[in-house]
Amino acid sequence: MASPQTSAQPATASRETTWPAIIFGILIGALMNASITYAGLKIGFTIGGSAVGAILGFGILRGLLRQGHILEINICQTVASAVNIPNSGVIFTVPVLLLIDHERFAFTQDGAPTPLFWMLTLACSAGAILGCAFIIPLRKQMIDIERLRFPTGVAVAAILKSPGAGIRKTYVLLAGILLGMVVYLPVALPEIIKNLPEKSTFRKLETVAYERFDWRLPGPQPAAPNNPDDAARYARELQDVDHDGDDEPDLILSNDLLDVGRWWGLPDEIPLAFAIAPFALGAGYVTGRAGLFVLAGGVLAYFVLNPVAFAWGWFPVTVEASEVANVSRSAFNRPLGIGMLLGGALIGMLASLPSVRAAFAGLGKASKSGRGSDELGIGVLVLAALLAIAGLYFAADYLETHDTSNVPPAAEAGGEAVDAEPAESDGWLSALPSHWRNLLIALIGAAWIWFGGIIIAQCTGMTDWSPISGMALLTIVLVMLLTGTQNVTGSVLIGAAMCVAITCAADMMQDLKTGYMVGAIPKRQQSMELLLTGLGPPITMATLILIAATNMRATSGEPVPEVEPRTAQTTEEVATGKPMGPGTKTEAPQAQALQAVILGVQGGDIPYALYGCGSVLGVLLGVAAFPSLGVLIGLSMYLPIAYILTYGVGCLINMFVSWWKGARWSEEWGVPFGAGLIVGEALLSLVLSGVDQILSFLQA
Amino acid sequence: MRTFGFWLICLSAAAGVLAAASAYLVSLSLPDEQLEGLTLAAPAGTQAALEDSEDPPAGDDLSQREPLYEVGTKVDAAMLQALRDQSVENLRVKEFAWERWRGKWWFILAAVGMLVGARLGKSRSPTSAGRVQAVSGYDPRPDVESLENTVRELLAKTEGSAESIASLKQYLLDRLHELQSGELARLADARGELIERMGLSAYAQLTESLAPAERHINRAWSTAADGALEESRASLQQALSELAATRERLASLG
Numbered sequence: 001m002a003s004p005q006t007s008a009q010p011a012t013a014s015r016e017t018t019w020p021a022i023i024f025g026i027l028i029g030a031l032m033n034a035s036i037t038y039a040g041l042k043i044g045f046t047i048g049g050s051a052v053g054a055i056l057g058f059g060i061l062r063g064l065l066r067q068g069h070i071l072e073i074n075i076c077q078t079v080a081s082a083v084n085i086p087n088s089g090v091i092f093t094v095p096v097l098l099l100i101d102h103e104r105f106a107f108t109q110d111g112a113p114t115p116l117f118w119m120l121t122l123a124c125s126a127g128a129i130l131g132c133a134f135i136i137p138l139r140k141q142m143i144d145i146e147r148l149r150f151p152t153g154v155a156v157a158a159i160l161k162s163p164g165a166g167i168r169k170t171y172v173l174l175a176g177i178l179l180g181m182v183v184y185l186p187v188a189l190p191e192i193i194k195n196l197p198e199k200s201t202f203r204k205l206e207t208v209a210y211e212r213f214d215w216r217l218p219g220p221q222p223a224a225p226n227n228p229d230d231a232a233r234y235a236r237e238l239q240d241v242d243h244d245g246d247d248e249p250d251l252i253l254s255n256d257l258l259d260v261g262r263w264w265g266l267p268d269e270i271p272l273a274f275a276i277a278p279f280a281l282g283a284g285y286v287t288g289r290a291g292l293f294v295l296a297g298g299v300l301a302y303f304v305l306n307p308v309a310f311a312w313g314w315f316p317v318t319v320e321a322s323e324v325a326n327v328s329r330s331a332f333n334r335p336l337g338i339g340m341l342l343g344g345a346l347i348g349m350l351a352s353l354p355s356v357r358a359a360f361a362g363l364g365k366a367s368k369s370g371r372g373s374d375e376l377g378i379g380v381l382v383l384a385a386l387l388a389i390a391g392l393y394f395a396a397d398y399l400e401t402h403d404t405s406n407v408p409p410a411a412e413a414g415g416e417a418v419d420a421e422p423a424e425s426d427g428w429l430s431a432l433p434s435h436w437r438n439l440l441i442a443l444i445g446a447a448w449i450w451f452g453g454i455i456i457a458q459c460t461g462m463t464d465w466s467p468i469s470g471m472a473l474l475t476i477v478l479v480m481l482l483t484g485t486q487n488v489t490g491s492v493l494i495g496a497a498m499c500v501a502i503t504c505a506a507d508m509m510q511d512l513k514t515g516y517m518v519g520a521i522p523k524r525q526q527s528m529e530l531l532l533t534g535l536g537p538p539i540t541m542a543t544l545i546l547i548a549a550t551n552m553r554a555t556s557g558e559p560v561p562e563v564e565p566r567t568a569q570t571t572e573e574v575a576t577g578k579p580m581g582p583g584t585k586t587e588a589p590q591a592q593a594l595q596a597v598i599l600g601v602q603g604g605d606i607p608y609a610l611y612g613c614g615s616v617l618g619v620l621l622g623v624a625a626f627p628s629l630g631v632l633i634g635l636s637m638y639l640p641i642a643y644i645l646t647y648g649v650g651c652l653i654n655m656f657v658s659w660w661k662g663a664r665w666s667e668e669w670g671v672p673f674g675a676g677l678i679v680g681e682a683l684l685s686l687v688l689s690g691v692d693q694i695l696s697f698l699q700a
Numbered sequence: 701m702r703t704f705g706f707w708l709i710c711l712s713a714a715a716g717v718l719a720a721a722s723a724y725l726v727s728l729s730l731p732d733e734q735l736e737g738l739t740l741a742a743p744a745g746t747q748a749a750l751e752d753s754e755d756p757p758a759g760d761d762l763s764q765r766e767p768l769y770e771v772g773t774k775v776d777a778a779m780l781q782a783l784r785d786q787s788v789e790n791l792r793v794k795e796f797a798w799e800r801w802r803g804k805w806w807f808i809l810a811a812v813g814m815l816v817g818a819r820l821g822k823s824r825s826p827t828s829a830g831r832v833q834a835v836s837g838y839d840p841r842p843d844v845e846s847l848e849n850t851v852r853e854l855l856a857k858t859e860g861s862a863e864s865i866a867s868l869k870q871y872l873l874d875r876l877h878e879l880q881s882g883e884l885a886r887l888a889d890a891r892g893e894l895i896e897r898m899g900l901s902a903y904a905q906l907t908e909s910l911a912p913a914e915r916h917i918n919r920a921w922s923t924a925a926d927g928a929l930e931e932s933r934a935s936l937q938q939a940l941s942e943l944a945a946t947r948e949r950l951a952s953l954g
Contacts, residue, residue, distance in 0.1 A: 014928035069926040071919070144911035145904050147891055164873055164925025304714050305721055313789050314725055316743045318767045331742065331792065332721040351900075358904030374912065516911075519919025519935065603772065605741060609796040613720035613807065617713065620811055624709045624818035633713070664881055 016071040017524050020061060025079025026532065028056045030539050032084040032686060037091055037543040038696075039689035041586035046088045050152060050511060051679040052686050053080030054159045062163075070160050074520050075528060077156060078511045082529040085507040086128045086536030089500030090544065092472045094120055095591035096598065097492055098548055098580045113545060115402060116489065119395040123497040124537035126391030127449070131501030132508050132530045133384040134450045135457055136376055139512050139522055140359035141352060148461025151286035153513030155675030160518050162672075169672050176676015180278035181684045187256040187276055188688045219249035219262045240268070243322045257642060268321035269310045270303055274649065275642035282677030283464035284650020285670060288658070293629060294463050295648030297636030301333050329638055330596075335607045337637030338470045339614020340621070344630020345455040347622030376526040384530055385446070392497055393442040396490060400434050427484035441482055445494050448475065452498060453505030459635055460506040461513075462628060465647075467635050468506075469590055472499045473597050477606060485602045504533050547586055548579035550697060585696055650674065705820030712813030719803030719810060725790050726800050728783060734800065735791070738775045742792035743767030745783050838890040841950050843883040844910075848943040850879055851917070851936050858933055865927060872924040872932060876917060884914050898953060906949050913942035 015021075032049040040046040057076035061068025068076075097116075142148050162170045222237035241249040241262070252263045261272030284291050306328045310321065319327050349356075363378055429437045452471050460466050476495035483490050508529050515525045554577065580588050600606065618630025636644045654674075658666040724741055726734075745768030768786070769779055775791065783791070798804060854875055861868055887910065895903045916939035924932040 014923040014926055014931040069928070070922040071926075140907070140911070141904075144907045145900075147888060161922070161925070164921065300714060300717060305717050308718060309721055314722065314792075316767060316792070317746050317786070317788060318743055318765050320765075327742075332724075336717060336720055354899075354901040355904045358901060358908070362908055374915075516915055517918055518922045519915050519917070521919075604739075605794050607724060607741075607796075609723040609801075610720060613716075613723060616811065617716050617720065620716070620814040621709075621713060624712075624814040625821075637717075664885070667885075668881065 014071060015067070015069045016520065017075050017528070018072055020065060020067070021057070021072045021076040022079055022528070022532075024057060024060050025053065025076040025528075026083055026535065028053050028060075028076070029080035029083025029532075029536070031690075032080060033087050033536055033539045034543045035686055035690045035693060036084060037087045037540050038547060038586065038693045039685060040087065040091045040590075041095065041544075041547065041580065041588045042689075042692075046091065049084035049682075050077050050081040050156045050507070050514065051159060051675075051682050053077035053084070054156050055679065055683065056080070058159070070163065070518055071520055074160055074515055074518050075524065077160075078515070078525045079528050079532055081507055081511055082132075082504070082533040083536045083539070085503055086124060086500045086533060087540040087543075088466075088468055088503040089127065089472070089498075090124055090496060090537060090540040091588070092469055092590045093476065093492055093496040093499050093594060094124075094541070094544060095580050095588040096594045097489065098544075099588065099591055099595050100488065100598075116399065117541065117545065119399045120493055120496060121538050121541045123392055123395040123493050124500045124541070125534040126388040126395065127497030127500035128504045128533040128536055129384055129530060130388040130392070130446060130449050130497075131453055131504035132526070132533055133381045133388065134446075134501070135453050135505035135508050136381055136526050136530075137360060137363055137378070138356065138454065138457070139375070139509065139526075140362055141355045142457060142461055142509055143513055143516050145355040145359065146352065146461070148458065148509075148513070149287055149290065150461045150510045150513035151283045151464040151674075152460075152678060153510040154286050154517065154671060155282065155678045156510075156514040157517035158672045158675040159679060160514065165672075169669070172669055173672040173676045173679075176282070176673040177680040177683065178676075180282065180677040180680020183276060183278050184681045184684050188684055190255055217251060217253040217263075219252050219259070220265075221249050243268075243320075267307070269307045269324040271325045271641055272303075273642045273645070275640070275646045277643055277646050277681065278677040279681040280643045280646040281650040281653075282674040282681075284647035284652075285654045285674035286678070287463055287647075287651060288654040289651060290632075291463055291647060291651035293632040294465065294636045295644060295651065297337075297633035298639070298641050298644035298648070300633065301328075301337070301637040302641040305333070325641065332607070332610055334470065334473075334638040335610035336614040336617075337634045338467075338474055339611040339616075340618035340630045340634025340637065341455060341459075341467060341470065341614075342474075342611075342634075343615035343618025343620075344622050344628060344632070344634055345451070345458065345618075346615075347619045348458060348627040348631060349451075349454060351622070351627035374521050374523050376523050376530070380530075389442050389446050392445060392494070393439055395497075396441060396493060397435060397438040399490060399493060400438060427480070427482045427487065429482050430484050437483070441479065441494060444482065445479070445498055448478065449498050449501040449505075452502040455631065456502045456506040457509040458628060458631055460510060462632060463635065463647075465635055465639060466503070466506055467639075468499065468503055469593070470638060471502055472590070473594060475499060476594060477597060477601055480598070480601050481606075488598060491598075500537060504529075504536075508533075551584040551586060552577035552579050554584070702821045705817045708817035708820065709814055712810040712817060715806055715813065716810030719806035722803035723796055723801055724792050724794070725802065726793055727802060728780065728789055728791065730800070732777055732780055735775050735780060736777060738791070738793040738795050740769055740771055740773045740775065740791060741794045743771060744769045744773075744779075744791055745786050745788055838886070838893050840887055840890065840894065841947070843886055844943060844947050844950060847879060847883045847913070847917075848940065848947065850875065850883075851940045851943060855933060855936050855940065858929060858936075865929060868929060869924050869927055872929070873921060876921040876924065879917060880921065884917065902953055906946065906953070909942045909945035909949060913939045913946060916942060 029049065032052060036046050036049065054073060054077040057073040057080070058068065061073055061076060097120075143150075158165075158173060162173055219241050222234055222241065225231045225234040238247070238249070243250055250259070250262065251257075252259050256276050257273050258276065259273040261268075261270055264272070266272055287294075302325060306324050309315065309328065309332075310324050315324060315327060315331075363375055429440060432440065452475065456466055456468065456471060472495065475498045476491050479491040479494045479498075480487065483494075508526075511525055511529065512522055514520075515522060578584050580586050581592060614634065618634055621629040621633060654666060654670060657670050726738065728735070747766040747768060768782060773779070775793070854872060858868055858872065863871075891903070894906070898906070916935045920932045920935035920939065923929075923935060
């Protein structure tokens with residue numbers, strides 16, 4: 001038996017930035033990036049990689065290699081999430097080009113990627129670096145001064161701290177993870193099962209689960225018709241409770257939804273339904289009382305605005321009550337919400353100016369002193385930002401000068417049905433020479449990235465929700481207005497770079513919050529993110545192309561290299577498969593939404609007044625109550641209400657536990673459990689999407 | 701009065717959102733000349749006559765779901781007549797005009813309501829995260845001094861101690877956790893109150909040393925959890941100097 005050590009000398013030196021942490025971080029990040037890209041193209045939203053990175057980091061560094069200190073695993077998860085996160089920005093924007101004009105986007109005649117592919121990759125990598133460089137100076141303001149919550153950052157810190165937090169807390173965390181996985185399994189598993197071959201043994205699982213052990217609850221059945229005259233009454237009542245048209249009442253409890261409104265007999269235009277989403281519940285719990293403002297925004301939009309508008313006949317007569325939530329989201333909830341978000345962010349930034357000034361002053365002081373600063377210096381950040389802007393400019397300029405064939409108006413390019421004639425119009429900067437215009441767009445893009453990055457980081461910090469899809473739509477619209485509505489490719493290029501940038505900004509701040517809670521040195525995390533985040537976009541783009549090629553083979557039987565590129569002179573359809581979108585396994589719902597917006601812009605359909613009114617309301621809410629209120633309310637006005645309600649339940653549970661057991665108990669024991677719920681869902685999603693991806697490729 | 705102000709803000713926000721949502725809605729009661737030439741932003745009318753739809757036939761009657769006019773159609777006199785015949789009251793169009801906006805006065809009223817509500821609720825002081833501080837008359841100095849004393853004590857205890865690493869590590873973890881959930885948590889919770897009292901700029905200056913102190917304490921905990929006690933001590937040493945700076949800042953701020 002070894003004698004006990006009897007001095008305070010360290011048993012081991014603490015490790016932080018080590019090669020194993022960096023290498024495993026890159027590997028884990030690349031794996032997550034590919035898996036999540038695939039999942040995001042299927043389901044329309046992505047999964048943050050930090051928590052999974054932390055768990056896998058523990059598994060590999062601590063479990064297999066018998067090393068891995070808390071700070072070292074923090075670096076591992078920082079690197080993993082830096083490599084993973086750019087996928088959100090890419091998959092919300094770039095696939096729209098595949099939907100509109102895929103032959104030109106993907107491959108040349110000899111099967112090699114096109115220049116557009118490479119320029120998009122370069123622009124997205126530049127965006128990732130720009131997002132990190134711009135948000136780093138605001139770390140002090142958001143984390144030290146504002147003390148934003150960043151629920152997922154807190155959750156990751158709970159995982160990292162588990163080795164020292166005691167066995168009981170680890171059990172609580174594991175219980176949360178397990179419960180999150182169990183609850184989320186019925187949501188995620190059917191997605192995989194339905195992709196399996198008909199004769200697969202696993203396919204029978206679904207039948208067994210639903211026929212023998214059906215946990216789902218059907219809604220109330222209308223009384224059967226007693227006579228032929230009663231048939232019309234029965235048909236009407238059945239129509240009210242059967243929206244999916246299977247001649248059965250819809251379910252109250254399905255795989256992914258608990259429809260309390262249906263259970264209580266509420267009118268269909270009031271969608272009181274809770275998503276079965278452990279992530280949302282956990283995030284709500286970790287956010288606590290402040291999250292109620294997000295709930296308030298959802299209630300305002302879905303329980304006040306939409307039902308009143310429906311009752312007052314503001315919807316087309318062909319819109320049914322059950323469709324009100326979806327129709328209103330695109331008709332007015334989304335533009336109003338985005339406007340409110342912008343107004344709220346603007347007033348929030350003005351109110352925060354003193355703290356931003358103090359944060360910059362602190363950085364400047366540290367840079368001047370030149371020694372021992374814990375933050376990355378301003379000089380490095382400026383250099384990185386300039387290089388990234390130059391990359392962005394080069395990509396935009398190269399595309400315009402070497403690839404002059406504009407994407408034809410989406411209506412002609414096989415897009416969704418367009419009701420208006422596309423109205424090509426010059427952009428605000430069209431009169432400028434192309435080099436100067438591209439330079440100006442790169443600079444405006446950089447400024448927008450700074451603003452957008454702050455908005456997204458604030459939203460994520462306060463609520464854990466990231467309004468990336470809304471910001472992506474707004475960004476593309478902005479660039480199309482600047483460059484001209486026919487310039488879809490250029491707009492998507494700049495828009496994709498901006499979207500990647502703002503997602504990276506939010507993710508970086510989240511990782512820095514985790515780092516703060518475990519005592520990491522910010523400079524080390526910042527350096528890692530800045531150096532390695534540029535790796536993410538190439539991985540996402542390569543995955544995207546691989547998925548597109550697989551889909552094309554699966555839907556046409558034609559090998560990809562034989563695909564003929566379409567020139568600008570001809571819009572004749574070539575006999576190829578579909579790379580993405582409806583009819584393929586990756587429907588890319590966000591790209592479809594973006595395509596609809598692009599078509600709208602080309603048809604001159606931009607609801608400026610709604611954005612404007614929303615901005616005014618966002619500013620007024622900031623003035624009337626507190627600066628970020630517009631952000632919180634606006635954010636939830638266009639997110640699916642089922643997730644907002646589940647999130648709100650999490651907030652209420654936190655308040656109840658705090659009242660019952662005390663705030664400290666709630667923080668000590670409730671937060672690890674909430675963190676477990678967040679991690680459980682993310683982990684299961686990742687594993688299942690990886691399995692799904694492998695099965696799909698094997699089938700193809 | 702504050703409660704009244706709060707409810708006024710809520711009601712005004714709801715009214716403002718409703719008024720805004722009507723920005724592109726035009727009433728068919730307007731004269732034809734104001735409507736002709738506009739472009740539909742949403743479908744209008746239905747293929748089936750509305751008066752026949754009270755008793756829907758069994759099965760799906762697709763004509764009821766088929767709009768009479770699709771998005772993008774230009775409004776003309778014939779369309780207006782057909783829609784009025786179907787008792788359609790509103791159209792959603794792509795063009796906005798101030799004079800056609802029926803909710804404009806409600807929107808202005810809502811804006812005024814929010815400003816009045818803000819005036820009435822001025823004594824309320826929520827933090828940026830919307831939390832009203834329960835701590836009243838909080839003085840941060842005792843907590844900062846207590847942090848300083850505890851950190852000094854931990855440094856003394858771990859220097860050349862004869863205790864085993866395991867017991868020292870557990871001792872450090874327990875004491876640091878007490879600091880994190882005690883003094884540091886209280887200082888964090890009092891943020892809103894401190895900002896109200898000192899102003900945001902002064903608070904930001906305070907965090908110049910307070911935040912690094914907290915981070916170093918967190919680092920001391922993490923490194924202690926990994927058994928790297930020497931590094932944990934180094935972090936405590938840095939925390940101590942930051943805490944001293946915080947104490948001095950607090951003294952200078954009064």
